[in-house]
Amino acid sequence: MSATAMWNRRTRKRGPRGVIGTNKQCANETVRCLFDDVRERALPRRDAGDEAFAALLAQKAPMRVDHAGWRRIDACERRLGLAAGRPRIKLVEMHALLAAAAAPAARAA
Numbered sequence: 001m002s003a004t005a006m007w008n009r010r011t012r013k014r015g016p017r018g019v020i021g022t023n024k025q026c027a028n029e030t031v032r033c034l035f036d037d038v039r040e041r042a043l044p045r046r047d048a049g050d051e052a053f054a055a056l057l058a059q060k061a062p063m064r065v066d067h068a069g070w071r072r073i074d075a076c077e078r079r080l081g082l083a084a085g086r087p088r089i090k091l092v093e094m095h096a097l098l099a100a101a102a103a104p105a106a107r108a109a
Helices: 002-014 020-039 050-060 067-083 094-102
Strands: none
Touching: 067 094
């Protein structure tokens, strides 16, 4: 969870690029952050329940997009592509991605 938030912060700065080897620096930083969280006992205990995990996730990654949001982004990209005669048009700006993820399902554009 924290690791995902860290990777997301890194990729927001420069965007995911290249192949797996290109992203090793990000992977190393992600793992370091994960170990820091374990060492600082910042992760919820296994028996803490979903609510504790959701609270930690909200704290560490307030701009996160859940699966439903990802599906709205996907639908929006497909609609944009359909209008242009293409399979999809990718959203690449963070504000456009977040807006599509937050939009009502029928209007995610």
